[in-house]
Amino acid sequence: MNNTVYQRIWLPGFLFMGVLIGGGYATGRELVEFFLTAGTVGGLLGMLLATAMFSVITALSFELARLTRSYTYRHFFRELLGRGWFLYELAYLTLGILVLAVVGSAAGEIAAQRFGLSPMLGTALLMSLIGVLVFFGTAWVERVLSGWSLMLYGTYGIFVVCYLATFSGDLWANLAQEDLGSGWFTGGVKYVGYSIAVIPVILFSVEHMETRRDAFIAGALAGPIAMIPAFIFFLTMIATYPDVLDAAVPADFMMARLDLPLVSGLFYVAVFGTFVQTGTGFVHAVNERIAEVIHEHNREMPRWLRPLVALLALIFSVSLASRFGLVDLIAGGYGTLTWVFIAVFLLPLLTVGLHRIFQGA
Numbered sequence: 001m002n003n004t005v006y007q008r009i010w011l012p013g014f015l016f017m018g019v020l021i022g023g024g025y026a027t028g029r030e031l032v033e034f035f036l037t038a039g040t041v042g043g044l045l046g047m048l049l050a051t052a053m054f055s056v057i058t059a060l061s062f063e064l065a066r067l068t069r070s071y072t073y074r075h076f077f078r079e080l081l082g083r084g085w086f087l088y089e090l091a092y093l094t095l096g097i098l099v100l101a102v103v104g105s106a107a108g109e110i111a112a113q114r115f116g117l118s119p120m121l122g123t124a125l126l127m128s129l130i131g132v133l134v135f136f137g138t139a140w141v142e143r144v145l146s147g148w149s150l151m152l153y154g155t156y157g158i159f160v161v162c163y164l165a166t167f168s169g170d171l172w173a174n175l176a177q178e179d180l181g182s183g184w185f186t187g188g189v190k191y192v193g194y195s196i197a198v199i200p201v202i203l204f205s206v207e208h209m210e211t212r213r214d215a216f217i218a219g220a221l222a223g224p225i226a227m228i229p230a231f232i233f234f235l236t237m238i239a240t241y242p243d244v245l246d247a248a249v250p251a252d253f254m255m256a257r258l259d260l261p262l263v264s265g266l267f268y269v270a271v272f273g274t275f276v277q278t279g280t281g282f283v284h285a286v287n288e289r290i291a292e293v294i295h296e297h298n299r300e301m302p303r304w305l306r307p308l309v310a311l312l313a314l315i316f317s318v319s320l321a322s323r324f325g326l327v328d329l330i331a332g333g334y335g336t337l338t339w340v341f342i343a344v345f346l347l348p349l350l351t352v353g354l355h356r357i358f359q360g361a
Contacts, residue, residue, distance in 0.1 A: 007208040012218045013225035015202040016058065018148065018274070019281030020195055020226050026274040027106050028250030030334070031234055034191040036245060039179030040238045042187075047234065049188035050195075051227040057192070057349065059219025061199050064353045065206040066215050072288050073200035079356070080348050087344045088200070089289075095197050095337050096282040100317035103275035106249065108318075113252060114268050126272070127314045130279045131307035134287055144280070148273045155270035156229045162263050163236045163254065171239035179241075193338035196345055201285040283310040 035043035061076075070076035073092065077085035104123050111122020133140055164171060209215050237244050240254055247253035251271065255264045287309055291301035 007205075008210065008214045009218050009221065010225075011208065012058070012062065012202060012205045013222035014150070015205050015281070016054075016199065016222045017152075017226040017229070018277035019198045019201055021152070021229065021274045021278065026251070026271045028233060028237060028244070028254070029248070030191070031230060031237060032245060032247075032250055033334075034187045035184070035234065036237055036241065038181035038184035038187050040174050040241055041178050042181040042184035043234060043238075044231075045180075046184040046188035046191070047227060047231060049185065050192050051223045053188070053192045053223070054195070054226060055220045055223030057196055057219075057346065058199055058222040059216045060349055060353055060357060061203070062206050062209065062215035062219045063212055063357050064349070065203045066209050066212070067357065071204050071207050072292055073203065073285060074289055074292055076200050076203055077344075080353055081344065084344075091337060091340045091344060092197055092200070093286070095194065095341075096286065097313065097317050097320065098334070098337070099282055100279055100314055101320040103279050104314055104318040107272060107275050109249060109252075110268050110272060114255075114264065122272075123314075123318055126275055126279065127311060129276045130283055130314065131310045133276070133280045134283050134306045134310050135303060144277075148270075148277055152229060152270050152274060155267055156232050159258075159263060159267050160232050160236055162260055163258055164239060166258060167236075167239040170241075171235060174238050174241045190335065190338045193342045193346065194334050197337070197341045198281065200345075201281050204288065279310075279314070283313060286313070 031043070035046045037043075038046055064079065065071065065076055068076070068079045070079050073088065074085065077088045081087065104126060107126040108119030108123040111117040111125070112119045115122075133144055206215070209218065236254055237250060240250070240257065244250045244253055251267070255267065258264070287301070287306045290305070290309065294301045
């Protein structure tokens with residue numbers, strides 16, 4: 001196989017970050033819900049715990065997928081759960097609709113509040129971009145998701161430098177209070193609990209890996225790669241604590257406080273791109289699932305069906321978001337699904353998965 005070091009080691013982490021960040025993390029709402037509610041120091045401890053857990057779980061998942069050649073979530077969970085594989089699929093489809101609702105709603109809000117456009121226009125643009133990417137298939141998805149992740153790093157860096165240059169006094173003052181809430185450990189576990197659902201979405205990248213060493217290194221790096229932007233963003237939220245706790249979209253709240261139009265515009269373009277990343281990651285996994293079923297009947301999935309699946313999923317999801325709202329979707333929906341994914345993914349991985357990895361597939 002002629003796979004580059006980037007494809008084998010770095011690409012999975014960037015793909016993981018791409019599908020993880022847009023479903024609420026890019027708006028800041030997830031960081032408030034799972035971390036900042038435990039206080040400034042408590043939030044940082046919870047994020048360190050989440051980073052370590054992500055590294056371990058992705059490393060084990062990558063290696064199990066490599067050993068069993070399970071590059072789709074259906075194949076992976078057949079190996080992990082046997083006849084119970086469909087339990088993950090039901091939970092995953094529920095989460096996918098929920099995440100698409102979050103990014104669709106947030107895209108509309110950004111279009112309206114920051115660019116003076118109709119919310120429906122922002123949502124329609126999101127649908128169109130996701131449709132284009134999934135139409136061209138896996139190679140395009142890999143290139144765009146990983147490339148945009150690199151841009152996102154730069155954009156978050158610019159925002160943080162500008163914000164902390166203005167409000168650094170608030171950051172140090174809030175950290176000095178050593179606010180350590182009791183829920184930091186639970187918050188970190190709950191955040192990981194539902195977030196691990198996206199790991200099987202990126203298993204197509206495991207096909208590039210050649211050895212156990214590749215899988216373990218890629219997994220070890222995936223945690224920090226995915227969470228470094230969260231840590232950076234969290235520093236700005238500490239500087240805005242406790243006012244930011246009540247903000248429906250913390251990123252909006254902080255951008256209004258910073259009041260730098262050029263930085264704000266660049267940041268929102270990057271954030272909009274993360275919504276495209278996240279939506280594309282979920283829809284691509286569903287398309288690959290459909291293609292797998294069609295292939296079993298000795299047929300190929302029509303290319304036009306891929307964007308159609310994206311369109312139908314987004315229309316349903318956005319109607320859901322308009323009914324329940326962004327904050328309730330993240331607080332209620334994500335929290336409930338946490339325990340489901342711990343039961344159908346994390347516990348089997350740490351038992352059946354570990355046994356298969358170290359005893360041979």
